[in-house]
Amino acid sequence: xxxxxxxxxxxxxxxxxxxxxxxxxxxxxxxxxxxxxxxxxxxxxxxxxxxxxxxxxxxxxxxxxxxxxxxxxxxxxxxxxxxxxxxxxxxxxxxxxxxxxxxxxxxxxxxxxxxxxxxxxxxxxxxxxxxxxxxxxxxxxxxxxxxxxxxxxxxxxxxxxxxxxxxxxxxxxxxxxxxxxxxxxxxxxxxxxxxxxxxxxxxxxxxxxxxxxxxxxxxxxxxxxxxxxxxxxxxxxxxxxxxxxxxxxxxxxxxxxxxxxxxxxxxxxxxxxxxxxxxxxxxxxxxxxxxxxxxxxxxxxxxxxxxxxxxxxxxxxxxxxxxxxxxxxxxxxxxxxxxxxxxxxxxxxxxxxxxxxxxxxxxxxxxxxxxxxxxxxxxxxxxxxxxxxxxxxxxxxxxxxxxxxxxxxxxxxxxxxxxxxxxxxxxxxxxxxxxx
Amino acid sequence: xxxxxxxxxxxxxxxxxxxxxxxxxxxxxxxxxxxxxxxxxxxxxxxxxxxxxxxxxxxxxxxxxxxxxxxxxxxxxxxxxxxxxxxxxxxxxxxxxxxxxxxxxxxxxxxxxxxxxxxxxxxxxxxxxxxxxxxxxxxxxxxxxxxxxxxxxxxxxxxxxxxxxxxxxxxxxxxxxxxxxxxxxxxxxxxxxxxxxxxxxxxxxxxxxxxxxxxxxxxxxxxxxxxxxxxxxxxxxxxxxxxxxxxxxxxxxxxxxxxxxxxxxxxxxxxxxxxxxxxxxxxxxxxxxxxxxxxxxxxxxxxxxxxxxxxxxxxxxxxxxxxxxxxxxxxxxxxxxxxxxxxxxxxxxxxxxxxxxxxxxxxxxxxxxxxxxxxxxxxxxxxxxxxxxxxxxxxxxxxxxxxxxxxxxxxxxxxxxxxxxxxxxxxxxxxxxxxx
Numbered sequence: 001x002x003x004x005x006x007x008x009x010x011x012x013x014x015x016x017x018x019x020x021x022x023x024x025x026x027x028x029x030x031x032x033x034x035x036x037x038x039x040x041x042x043x044x045x046x047x048x049x050x051x052x053x054x055x056x057x058x059x060x061x062x063x064x065x066x067x068x069x070x071x072x073x074x075x076x077x078x079x080x081x082x083x084x085x086x087x088x089x090x091x092x093x094x095x096x097x098x099x100x101x102x103x104x105x106x107x108x109x110x111x112x113x114x115x116x117x118x119x120x121x122x123x124x125x126x127x128x129x130x131x132x133x134x135x136x137x138x139x140x141x142x143x144x145x146x147x148x149x150x151x152x153x154x155x156x157x158x159x160x161x162x163x164x165x166x167x168x169x170x171x172x173x174x175x176x177x178x179x180x181x182x183x184x185x186x187x188x189x190x191x192x193x194x195x196x197x198x199x200x201x202x203x204x205x206x207x208x209x210x211x212x213x214x215x216x217x218x219x220x221x222x223x224x225x226x227x228x229x230x231x232x233x234x235x236x237x238x239x240x241x242x243x244x245x246x247x248x249x250x251x252x253x254x255x256x257x258x259x260x261x262x263x264x265x266x267x268x269x270x271x272x273x274x275x276x277x278x279x280x281x282x283x284x285x286x287x288x289x290x291x292x293x294x295x296x297x298x299x300x301x302x303x304x305x306x307x308x309x310x311x312x313x314x315x316x317x318x319x320x321x322x323x324x325x326x327x328x329x330x331x332x333x334x335x336x337x338x339x340x341x342x343x344x345x346x347x348x349x350x351x352x353x354x355x356x357x358x359x360x361x362x363x364x365x366x367x368x369x370x371x372x373x374x375x376x377x378x379x380x381x382x383x384x385x386x387x388x389x390x391x392x393x394x395x396x397x398x399x400x401x402x403x404x405x406x407x408x409x410x411x412x413x414x415x416x417x418x419x420x421x422x423x424x425x426x427x428x429x430x431x432x433x434x435x436x
Numbered sequence: 437x438x439x440x441x442x443x444x445x446x447x448x449x450x451x452x453x454x455x456x457x458x459x460x461x462x463x464x465x466x467x468x469x470x471x472x473x474x475x476x477x478x479x480x481x482x483x484x485x486x487x488x489x490x491x492x493x494x495x496x497x498x499x500x501x502x503x504x505x506x507x508x509x510x511x512x513x514x515x516x517x518x519x520x521x522x523x524x525x526x527x528x529x530x531x532x533x534x535x536x537x538x539x540x541x542x543x544x545x546x547x548x549x550x551x552x553x554x555x556x557x558x559x560x561x562x563x564x565x566x567x568x569x570x571x572x573x574x575x576x577x578x579x580x581x582x583x584x585x586x587x588x589x590x591x592x593x594x595x596x597x598x599x600x601x602x603x604x605x606x607x608x609x610x611x612x613x614x615x616x617x618x619x620x621x622x623x624x625x626x627x628x629x630x631x632x633x634x635x636x637x638x639x640x641x642x643x644x645x646x647x648x649x650x651x652x653x654x655x656x657x658x659x660x661x662x663x664x665x666x667x668x669x670x671x672x673x674x675x676x677x678x679x680x681x682x683x684x685x686x687x688x689x690x691x692x693x694x695x696x697x698x699x700x701x702x703x704x705x706x707x708x709x710x711x712x713x714x715x716x717x718x719x720x721x722x723x724x725x726x727x728x729x730x731x732x733x734x735x736x737x738x739x740x741x742x743x744x745x746x747x748x749x750x751x752x753x754x755x756x757x758x759x760x761x762x763x764x765x766x767x768x769x770x771x772x773x774x775x776x777x778x779x780x781x782x783x784x785x786x787x788x789x790x791x792x793x794x795x796x797x798x799x800x801x802x803x804x805x806x807x808x809x810x811x812x813x814x815x816x817x818x819x820x821x822x823x824x825x826x827x828x829x830x831x832x833x834x835x836x837x838x839x840x841x842x843x844x845x846x847x848x849x850x851x852x853x854x855x856x857x858x859x860x861x862x863x864x865x866x867x868x869x870x871x872x
Contacts, residue, residue: 215621
């Protein structure tokens, strides 16, 4: 990192974003705490143990069609011109154990999903047959190979086959297969607990102001230069999205003693501490002093924009994340460091699952901050995109780490590497999507 | 649709998937019910009303830097060789209303985020200045233009500017801006209520079987050809993911009278009814008969694979969705018809927000079912993908609408259009990602 170019950040030197992310996450422990929960409550939770098939799925041979279960050899040579005639031995309904046995020259009516009766090795579709008026015999108009229209036992999963790995975040379709395998309850990893502190003497609490009948508050009533602490609410929402359980979110004054005391109590009582504000190198930036004195600073000053004034630390083995007070910088720090840390605490194997989508830049982009990773906010535009063409990425033309609109109106980031000075319109870029 | 090619489905004719989706969704109403909830509970809920800025953001001019608030004209011509000297009038701390006024030849120390004092029209960075030993004057080593390092009032949002549209699903960053705007409570659209019925005489209920100490059940104890009803659990999880509130999920026997009665009671008490199983054209497929007799079938038999035996209907203005009993076909019907319908009921403007990602097929794919939209399940492989190369899409090599593994191990679908017979390895395809 060319420190001469970075003088404007106020940091003597900056760590590369990739190094900071890797180094910080390496120091985040994985939780060992697990809990048993009902299957239907397990969506988005993290599997504590690998799951294997407790029996074969399907557990028995079944019919893929409505038709007749037969011995395939009896169909050989059958055609519309020259049908074969077999004797009807009975019916197999779905959910019933077959009471009939199929032998040469016979067959049993069978419905889709029903268990194949003993002796049969194929099912001929109802459309390729005709039941005689006597209802004692039926004709085959087509031949079928052994195994035809039979779903084999174990075709989906063999008995004992791995189904889901430990550390997997559970999706709806996973709940389906877990139900099939008889998991009425599941062992999942306990949600890591998170405390969030916002600092800043200009801030007032949303919940501390008088609401009108519509639930609206007005910070100007607290003073003409007061602002509502919005970071705490956004960061709590991102923390919950990553699987964290926010057990406390509070505001702290710009006072080193009070900050130190509050962080100590949070470190003692939860799995991760996140602060916003007070992380830069100014007179009232107390977070680096507190973390440096009481705990360990891993990285302070990161070659990224917005977000240079992010602090990554560790406190008695627990991650401590000092986010900027600027909303966009705080949210970016949360996306790149905070959410992966929560996922690691939560035992997840995939720490940053954001989707990466290729797109074509709609406009040229000239970027400042050479030597830093710049996080350009872009919105997708699918208008006029044909067939397999890439979607267009429209740069959200807002600079500044305080511009909340740039996060609200964008779909993701183009991560502009430290050595890139800009893009031409039409360049292909990779967009890292915001969590959704 | 070439019906000759489609004979295997047992349907006389099939609607195109796009027509069925559009026609069904056009008949789904948008809920008018709203409720007020606390901001911190609003993640993933749907905004009932458009939100505009209640005041400018930021509401006042503030400093983007630690430095001195000055009149820019006083800096003109300043350089390291030839600094200008100004008189220090006082300090402006963040969160305080400035008590000083800046005039020609003077300046005030100011911290990042603090309100610009009257008279000042620029902030010169602390690094470009030096405080004299007397602490009464300070030097400027650089000139600055008017407006420099000042964040203008309204730079993020002007007073009254639209912020979020009605029908928007709330993201974490939206919660941030809503907090800034003083929304302690929000009007959101009430979650639509959904009833799910699973039919099939081969099914037993997960919750109806005796659990061992680990919460495991074994359907084989209920009979050697019994299966646990897994669809109900997976479909409920997908419904919840889309914003629905599953108020009842139950199993029904394959009995037309009981099914008719249960659906009537659900139609009377909730916003949407979903069934699984019994939607094909066999003897025990009672859903089409019940919906056709008591309500209105919009589409039955859709040119898609899996999922041809999906029924789309309307019952007293409420959507009714008859999903296949095959797990994969049921999940696909839920993804393409059920979840968009729930989102429309929930007042969302984006009905199918699944991400579409370009990828390169790792293997050739030969597809059957010409004339139908085939939903190929693929998994991403980023191994060996360099720079801006597209990720690889690995076809999950499982056919059959019963293969749950194909949904569990895949990341999304390649929607293979009705007139496509296959792909070569290396072809670029668009993958529609599973909800996550």
